[in-house]
Amino acid sequence: MYSTTYHRPATVDEAVALFAKGSDAKYLAGGHTLLPVMKQRLAAPSDVIDIARIPTLIGIEASSETLTIKAATTYFDILSSADVKRTIPAIAHLTSVLGDPAVRYRGTIGGSVATNDPTADYPAAVLALNATVKTNRREIPADAFFQGLFTTALENDEIITAIAFPIPEKAGYAKMRNPASRFALTAVFVAKLKSGEIRVTATGASQDGVMRVPVIEQALAANWSAAALEGITISEEGLMADIHGTSDYRANLIKVMAQRAVAAAG
Amino acid sequence: MANVQLTVNGKAVSADVEDRTLLVQLLRDHLGLTGTHVGCDTSQCGACIVHIDGRAVKSCTTLVGQVDGANITTIEGISKGDELHPMQAAFRDNHGLQCGYCTPGMIMSAIDIVNRYGADLDEDTVRHELEGNICRCTGYHNIVKSVLDAASRMKLSIAAE
Numbered sequence: 400m401y402s403t404t405y406h407r408p409a410t411v412d413e414a415v416a417l418f419a420k421g422s423d424a425k426y427l428a429g430g431h432t433l434l435p436v437m438k439q440r441l442a443a444p445s446d447v448i449d450i451a452r453i454p455t456l457i458g459i460e461a462s463s464e465t466l467t468i469k470a471a472t473t474y475f476d477i478l479s480s481a482d483v484k485r486t487i488p489a490i491a492h493l494t495s496v497l498g499d500p501a502v503r504y505r506g507t508i509g510g511s512v513a514t515n516d517p518t519a520d521y522p523a524a525v526l527a528l529n530a531t532v533k534t535n536r537r538e539i540p541a542d543a544f545f546q547g548l549f550t551t552a553l554e555n556d557e558i559i560t561a562i563a564f565p566i567p568e569k570a571g572y573a574k575m576r577n578p579a580s581r582f583a584l585t586a587v588f589v590a591k592l593k594s595g596e597i598r599v600t601a602t603g604a605s606q607d608g609v610m611r612v613p614v615i616e617q618a619l620a621a622n623w624s625a626a627a628l629e630g631i632t633i634s635e636e637g638l639m640a641d642i643h644g645t646s647d648y649r650a651n652l653i654k655v656m657a658q659r660a661v662a663a664a665g
Numbered sequence: 666m667a668n669v670q671l672t673v674n675g676k677a678v679s680a681d682v683e684d685r686t687l688l689v690q691l692l693r694d695h696l697g698l699t700g701t702h703v704g705c706d707t708s709q710c711g712a713c714i715v716h717i718d719g720r721a722v723k724s725c726t727t728l729v730g731q732v733d734g735a736n737i738t739t740i741e742g743i744s745k746g747d748e749l750h751p752m753q754a755a756f757r758d759n760h761g762l763q764c765g766y767c768t769p770g771m772i773m774s775a776i777d778i779v780n781r782y783g784a785d786l787d788e789d790t791v792r793h794e795l796e797g798n799i800c801r802c803t804g805y806h807n808i809v810k811s812v813l814d815a816a817s818r819m820k821l822s823i824a825a826e
Contacts, residue, residue, distance in 0.1 A: 405667065405684040405730035427728075434687075434726050435708055447684075449731060475720075499797025501711060501774065504720045505727070579709055581796065 421446030428510035470509025571664030674742025711798035721777035761811030784820035
């Protein structure tokens, strides 16, 4: 790792001020993406600004319509939350298959969403549930937030403060994990919102990161069942191919994971 | 450079280290606590797991600044003198280690698992919970056996205290 300067501000405003002072600063939450990248010398921030323990960024709130998870809430706390299990059990399940227990103690939902790794779990939930990404400046709808591989609508110094998930009528998540990294080889999140809208997303599949899957959304709108997806073919165009799987393997996984996710959603 | 102050295995530690220092480097290179291992160095294998404020965390993916003020327990800090921790004793009795490289991380993870689940552990839970610890000898069968054995021993030792 190259040399860097570590800061632990007490407030979001202090964090933003420190960011402005650094020549090439980065925010640090759980650190389970940024630190490995720094260790490989693929990133060399002048300053790392630890926002993981800012009190206003931690906590979970549920109303009848919305589940709000603040950005620096760890996966462990999300997994332990009765509110999450009660309102959107699919998010509890997603969290239980994310990383491993040691990673879940450190990793945060805001970190995952801000990084937008193409194989990460949370972007699939945020996009499928049509969640709102709240920052220290504005509110960004999920459809406008994710902009391709490791790219989001966030400004460099902008901080996610919370993710607000509308509580859906039904939701389910199914994941084929890479057994070593525990990232998604391909995973699918299906949601039937209270408005009746059906949104389906896949992660770990597209070269552009998390994506919606219109062909599955249409089939489920006509008939919400795993069987309705039986005859569907997903195009392998634009899907990732690597040592873990070819693009047509991932295309098939999208269908199979979608069927499992629908079955899980009930 | 930064000064960090933390508690390691019950002892107060003050260290002047570069900000880029990882917790595992502080433990091994500065404090000589080489029981904590670096396996993959990519946050996947769990050989470097220690307890930070009672939670099993990967010390290769933690900057020392992040643990300033924290209470750290490593594999060196769990026995009572010559008396092994029940998890260590169970690993020895059940042949839960072969080359031993992953063992410190396995044991620190396993103690955390038993702390969270109590003695009501089943094999599936142990296997799922140990996902973040990789054994290249593939000795998982006896590792799982050790953890289940230790869970009942730890229940007894908690009841005895």
